């Protein structure tokens with residue numbers, strides 16, 4: 038064994054870490070228990086082939102970095118992993134027990150951070166001193182271990198943002214006047230929307246963050262008018278593009294932006310140059326089959342001057358790096374989103390990381406003076422923390438909208454969301470108990486078959502449930518002899534999809550009795566037993582499905598929701614009677630209100646969606662959202678998860694708890710995504 042590894046043998050280690058054979062056996066047992074993905078195990082095997090002298094701790098770290106990526110962490114933080122290994126690694130996974138499988142806390146109990154770091158730094162598969170000059174598959178930065186690719190994304194994002202944040206762009210002489218005109222109706226003091234608009238106008242990168250209904254869309258529409266008016270006057274309209282991470286989010290923004298552009302107090306020629314169509318980021322960048330590389334990248338940049346991305350909390354690190362790489366140097370990038378929402382399912386929490394200090398403002402004296410001068414607003418009474426241009430460059434281009442125009446103090450949903458966001462579990466519980474608000478509800482569930490769950494799912498006079506869309510499906514069905522080409526079929530499908538949007542059951546976890554998979558099946562059985570669905574397995578009319586993989590040929594995106602309906606089909610040959618067939622109806626997501634019907638067998642991966650994870654619900658809104666919390670403590674039960682679930686509801690929110698206290702535990706636990714964005 039090479040000299041540098043000797044220190045590892047100095048500390049007592051558990052049998053699994055004694056040699057590589059034992060370590061691989063451990064990884065095999067974790068993989069067969071479903072604790073690790075085959076990919077995680079394969080990485081350790083691959084590295085061992087490349088460097089047969091690799092010590093067990095390095096191979097273990099490699100498998101764990103890969104495992105952590107699958108849980109949204111860009112890197113493995115050695116110190117926090119050793120502090121609470123099972124919790125940090127989310128092992129055993131949700132719904133699993135540890136019976137014969139050794140827990141990470143047992144395997145790692147004797148390992149010290151310094152020893153782990155030293156073993157990694159000395160390994161031939163890890164670059165640590167000057168990673169940019171190296172090519173090794175793993176990169177160690179302090180106590181954070183990365184797969185090289187993710188380290189590179191993080192560096193690319195940091196460098197691209199630093200470049201974009203360098204010097205503010207000049208604004209026109211009449212900027213203050215035009216800003217005043219656009220926000221003449223404002224009642225707020227200070228008017229954060231006006232301030233956000235000013236900041237975004239002067240930068241090649243800016244962030245506008247805020248909770249639901251705080252006016253992010255309103256602000257950005259006015260910003261676009263502000264930027265476009267002088268460009269139109271000069272005969273060179275800006276090329277503006279709007280995008281969102283998912284089809285559903287893009288469809289929502291298309292709808293709300295269209296409304297807002299219509300109401301803008303600007304001349305028609307300016308209005309005509311403000312787009313209302315929103316595309317997905319994948320489509321904007323030009324995704325290519327079987328490749329993670331986009332058509333638009335550094336050598337083939339996007340053709341645009343302004344890019345607005347909504348629901349930016351869903352952007353993962355890789356996507357952010359790709360967007361920045363494809364953006365022409367002169368273009369403005371504006372991110373809109375709610376920093377307090379859950380991050381993307383993929384690795385990275387870009388918006389949350391960039392908005393760490395948004396609450397405190399941290400404007401430098403220079404930024405504050407400029408903002409006060411152009412907006413005519415005083416920031417003196419805001420209680421913001423003063424920052425500096427050099428130490429907080431992102432903050433100089435970030436604005437947080439703080440007043441919800443949708444959920445005021447008379448809204449239980451708004452109050453509950455705010456309490457949860459403050460991690461105020463007691464306050465949040467009191468709001469639920471008090472009965473003061475008619476829009477928030479809570480139920481205790483004693484077991485997965487509790488009748489209270491069934492009652493919530495079916496719905497009532499006052500609280501929408503799934504009965505609504507099933508009634509619409511029956512009552513609104515066109516007569517059997519309606520010609521296949523009639524619009525009546527599309528109208529019916531649109532109404533059924535719309536009614537389905539009125540309720541959604543949200544789960545925190547996938548596995549176990551309280552996970553999405555089991556609850557989906559239970560709800561299907563319930564609706565079938567009540568005679569509301571013709572079947573509960575396979576394809577049947579009324580089955581709602583969630584697309585879980587992009588299919589560019591079909592134009593379906595991960596997150597799209599469709600419902601199987603029996604519709605008329607033209608006869609196969611002239612003179613024959615019209616047929617009916619089961620097709621899955623999807624909204625077109627392009628703002629046209631159109632419906633597309635797809636053969637079930639042509640669909641990419643889909644799941645039934647009587648219940649969906651809170652993660653998947655991001656970017657969607659439902660009249661009534663009901664959150665089911667499982668009893669077991671789990672790293673995914675965080676205040677961000679609860680906040681995201683509550684803010685999916687537009688009129689009613691229900692909390693369904695399987696154990697008293699689980700809500701408080703979740704609300705008291707802020708999420709921790711490990712990354713080094715802007716830290717190093």
Ligand SMILES: Nc1ncnc2c1ncn2[C@@H]1O[C@H](COP(=O)(O)OP(=O)(O)OP(=O)(O)O)[C@@H](O)[C@H]1O
Pocket residue numbers: 223224230247248249250251252253254255256293442443
């Ligand atoms: N300054 C304002 N004064 C009055 N009403 C406003 C103002 N700003 C926004 N609104 C209204 O509040 C509602 C929410 O605004 P908007 O859709 O812009 O918010 P958002 O932050 O984009 O919401 P979402 O949660 O959908 O992302 C809209 O009805 C809008 O017309």
